[in-house]
Structure formats: structure tokens, C-alpha cells
Amino acid sequence: MAAIEVRDLHKNYGDNRAVDGVDFHVDDGEVYALLGHNGAGKSTVVEILEGHRSATSGSVSVLGFDPASGTREFRDRIGVVLQESGIEDEFTVREVIDLYASAYRSRRTLDEVIDLTGLHDKVDERVGSLSGGQQRRLDLGLGIVGRPDLLFLDEPTTGFDPSARRKSWDLIEALGAEGVTVLLTTHYLDEAEHLANRVGVLGAGKMIAEGTPADLIAGVSGTVVSFMLPQSVAVSDALATFGQVLDVDVRLSGRLIEATVDRATEVVHRATGWALDHDVELESLSVKRASLEDVFLQLTEQSNALAEQSDGEEQR
Amino acid sequence: MSDFPSSLALVARQTRYQLKFFTRVPIALFFTIILPLVMLVLFNALFDGNVQTDQGSWPTRQFYTGGLAAYTAVSATFTNLANMVPIRRDEGVLKRWRSTPLPTWAYIAGFICSAVVIAFVGAMLLLTVGVVFYDLSIDWAKMPAAALTFLVGVASFAALGMALASLIKSASSASAAANATILPLAFVSDVFIASDAGNDSMLTKIAGFFPLKPFVNAFQDCFNPFVEAPAVNWNSLAFIAAWGAVGMLIAMKKFTWEPSGAGPRGRSARRAAAAVDQA
Numbered sequence: 001m002a003a004i005e006v007r008d009l010h011k012n013y014g015d016n017r018a019v020d021g022v023d024f025h026v027d028d029g030e031v032y033a034l035l036g037h038n039g040a041g042k043s044t045v046v047e048i049l050e051g052h053r054s055a056t057s058g059s060v061s062v063l064g065f066d067p068a069s070g071t072r073e074f075r076d077r078i079g080v081v082l083q084e085s086g087i088e089d090e091f092t093v094r095e096v097i098d099l100y101a102s103a104y105r106s107r108r109t110l111d112e113v114i115d116l117t118g119l120h121d122k123v124d125e126r127v128g129s130l131s132g133g134q135q136r137r138l139d140l141g142l143g144i145v146g147r148p149d150l151l152f153l154d155e156p157t158t159g160f161d162p163s164a165r166r167k168s169w170d171l172i173e174a175l176g177a178e179g180v181t182v183l184l185t186t187h188y189l190d191e192a193e194h195l196a197n198r199v200g201v202l203g204a205g206k207m208i209a210e211g212t213p214a215d216l217i218a219g220v221s222g223t224v225v226s227f228m229l230p231q232s233v234a235v236s237d238a239l240a241t242f243g244q245v246l247d248v249d250v251r252l253s254g255r256l257i258e259a260t261v262d263r264a265t266e267v268v269h270r271a272t273g274w275a276l277d278h279d280v281e282l283e284s285l286s287v288k289r290a291s292l293e294d295v296f297l298q299l300t301e302q303s304n305a306l307a308e309q310s311d312g313e314e315q316r
Numbered sequence: 317m318s319d320f321p322s323s324l325a326l327v328a329r330q331t332r333y334q335l336k337f338f339t340r341v342p343i344a345l346f347f348t349i350i351l352p353l354v355m356l357v358l359f360n361a362l363f364d365g366n367v368q369t370d371q372g373s374w375p376t377r378q379f380y381t382g383g384l385a386a387y388t389a390v391s392a393t394f395t396n397l398a399n400m401v402p403i404r405r406d407e408g409v410l411k412r413w414r415s416t417p418l419p420t421w422a423y424i425a426g427f428i429c430s431a432v433v434i435a436f437v438g439a440m441l442l443l444t445v446g447v448v449f450y451d452l453s454i455d456w457a458k459m460p461a462a463a464l465t466f467l468v469g470v471a472s473f474a475a476l477g478m479a480l481a482s483l484i485k486s487a488s489s490a491s492a493a494a495n496a497t498i499l500p501l502a503f504v505s506d507v508f509i510a511s512d513a514g515n516d517s518m519l520t521k522i523a524g525f526f527p528l529k530p531f532v533n534a535f536q537d538c539f540n541p542f543v544e545a546p547a548v549n550w551n552s553l554a555f556i557a558a559w560g561a562v563g564m565l566i567a568m569k570k571f572t573w574e575p576s577g578a579g580p581r582g583r584s585a586r587r588a589a590a591a592v593d594q595a
Contacts, residue, residue: 072417072419073417076320078415080415082411082412082415084408085407085409086408086409086412087409088407088409089407090337090340091336095333095336099333100416102321102326102329103413103418104416104417105318105320105417106318
């Protein structure tokens, strides 16, 4: 059964269509990441799923509940880590964990939460004295104190140093391994790539791409093979020569030969075969996977271009 | 899976938690509990002897102890809630609690119960100091009336505090509004000075329109030698309760959990925000 099921979701603020017909689902036990620029609609989608906002139209089912009804049973089974949300500064870490745990039916113990968040040294410190990263980890701790089946994480590692970030990833992976379903929004593409089973990219309120990180990368850009043009080949002959040798379209930027290809092994084989035959060294030979970041930029540029185009048409 | 904790246990825990918070915020403790005590000491030192009211002349200690105890109750409920609730909302704490299975009414109940406990402690402290140091005379036959008046007062002013917290979104303006309404009113409501303006004066009429003066006077009556037991002023209590009911209606209709800065409200504001986003 799908933990989250969203069909044709719309949310309008006046004339502004913040969410404009979004469909997606998240399977039980899956880690799903929503990507998008600020204002792309991802926070609105997540807040509708959490029950903090109502939809203009469309159907939403979360763990079989309608989140808009916001029942206690529903909130008992979800964990929410909001983007900007204070914790009572005047209390100690121990006190807030104890306090928030008291609201749930099934609770983690203080020790479990402390172990998972790594706040051992801070148990009896006041929340107000914690660093930003430590407060964020406590945030995460309060999100899982009620043993949720589904966890919403709105930009969970913003402001973390690299080691704290790695620790939070470990925590999220551990939760995923326990079977907790996670819906994550993030600005960090490497975070999505590292944690998510599937990724949805939102642009201007629409889902512009969806798939596993590897699918998205493969689908949009393929693999980039590149090397420096050998001395023995003249610049003017470069495109013709290597176009023929590699049997794909090649680009030349400066003295760098580049080709974006689907089957890199074959292309590399032809390139290195040619180099051996001619007894030359292919300097700076590299086979590089396009990163999710490239994909994201490419996709959102396309979507922005489309949006601008339609805006222009409306103005005329 | 076990059941949810009982409502009683949840409210008790929330109340304890709000009380613990109160003791950790020196400024709240000072303004609510200490300041009225300081005023009691000052007023007794400054205005020795008797106070002239339209009912006649009566001992300063009887007048000020009752009035300041009532004022403490109002500070602990109305001012305290109108300050704290918007602060918690701006911090995002209300929204965080809204995501948990704690029933929202239990969270609000914790706020209100803690305010009532603080009001009770503050008022008892004033009365005790009055009895021990200033020879305040207690007429036990009038104490049931004092308790009843106190209860109606704290319930109504708590509701009004929640109403103000619901109408005014940002923490800094809510705090300013609470003080700007209650302090000037206190001056014309027999808290700091006995008003000798007659019943027909404008000030008396203004003060009589709001619930503070009826509450202060009804509570003072329980310590007023000119008023016979049982000293229950039903008209005043009904008037205060009516204000409280209006406050509760406003609070129930207008209360928000979202921080004021979280989302632009109203069509035009949202459109403007959307335009900025796209720019």
C-alpha cells in the first residue's frame, strides 16, 4: 500500500497557483525526496500532507487518512520536522524530549533519542544554549520520539557542518532501514542522491520530473566522456576525426573534446583503441556521470523558460 | 499499542510545564508577582491611614490589598496570556505542538490552568502579606464571595487574554497592546488610586464599560468594612462573565497556530508576496 497518495493536487492563493496539478505517491518504507527552488511549491505540498494547510482541490491520502481532518490517530503516526520551528528555549534537552514524548501512544525512551541524535553531552543543557546544528538534531529527535510510521523532513540538514550532516544521514538511513517511510525536501542534491529511493522535482507548482536519482541522471544527461585533443590532430580536423572515431556527436571547447553518450564503455573503448593504434596519450581522459545537480538545473531552467513563455503570452 | 494518556494527565503535565517555564523567566515572575507586592508595601507606606471612597472612609490596607490582589489575578491571566501565547506562536512552538497527537485544547488548557495557578498564588501572597504585616482584617463570612469573584474574574480575563492573542498576531504588538489596555484602565479602576470622580463623570463611565473596575470593586468589597456579608455582587459578576464569554468566542473563532511571518494573510497580501517571489 502507498503511504502517501496525491492526485491532481491544486492550491491557489488568490490568482497564484502555488501547486498546480501535482500527482505522486510514496510507497511504504520508501525514502522520497522533493526537490525544487524556493517558491516551487514543495513546502506547500508538504504542509498539505501534514495537515497544516488545506488543498484547493485534488485528493490526498496519507497512511489512509485525510490529513485535512487532522485526527489524533493520524498525528500519532506521523513525525514532522518543520523548517523553522522553535523549541522551548527555557527547558533542557531531557525535559523537552520527555514533554513531547508524553503526547504519543508509542514512545522512544530518552536514551534512544539521545543515542540517535548524538546529543549525549547536552542532555541537561537548556535548548537555548545549543548551537544551530544541535537544535536541528533535537528537532529531528522530537520528530521521531513518537515512533512515527511516516516522517516528514523539511530541509533537515540546512546549516549543518559536514560531520553533523553525515550523522543525520546515518540517522535517516537507520530509520529507513527500520521501515519508516520518509518524505524529505531538500536543497542539497547530494543529500537527495544519497538518501532517496526516488526523487520528484517540482517547478512552478508542477511535477516536472520523477524517478530514481540514477534514472533522472541517465534520462536527462547520460555520461560525459572527455579528453584533451592530442597534439597530432589539428584543431580544424578535431570534430571530423573524433566524430568518426567515436561514432557520436562530439563538442570541442578550448582543446577539450567532449561527448555526452548513453553507452560510455563503447565510446571509451573506441577512443582508447584509437590512441593505442596511434601511440598517443589521451590527456585528462575522464568519464563523468552527470550529477543530479546538472539534471536539476537543466530541468528547472526548462520549466522556468516555459513559465516565462506562457507569462509572455498572457501579457499579450 | 497502548492508549493515549488520559486527558487529565495531559492537562496536568502541560500545566506543570507552563508553570516551570514561568519560574524560569525572571521578568514574567517580577511583573506578575513581585511588582504588586512592592506596590502594596509602597502604597501602605505612602498613604497612611484611610482611603476616601464614595462609600466613606476605610483603611488603606483593606482597600489596596483587595485591589492589588485582583490586579495580580488580571496580570497573571490577561497580560500573561496575551504576552506568552503570541511569543510561542512566533517561535513556531504552537505549530510544533499542532503536529503532535496532543489535543490542541489540552495545550491551551495547560496555558490557562497555569495562569490561574499563578493568579491564585499571587493573590494569596498579597493577602498573606496584608494579614501578617499590615493587620488586614479578614471577614470569613465574605470569603466564599471572594473565592467566587476570583474564579469568575480569572476565567474571564484568561479568555480575554486569549482573545487578544488571537486578534493580534505578532508577539511584540500583542505585549504592547496588553499593557496599553490594562495599565491606563488600572488607574481609573481603583487599583492604584481610589477614584473620587462621581458616578456621572466620564472617567467613571469609561471604567465601568470595561470589566476591570467591576472585578476590582467586587473583590475589594470582600474586604470593605461598609459591605455586609455575603458580599456577592451578582451584577458585576454577570457583567465580567459576559466580557469573558465574548473573549472566548473571539478566541475560538480567530485563534491561529501559525507564526505571523509564516504566510502572508489576505488575498492582496498573498498576491503581493507571490509577485515578489516570481520577481
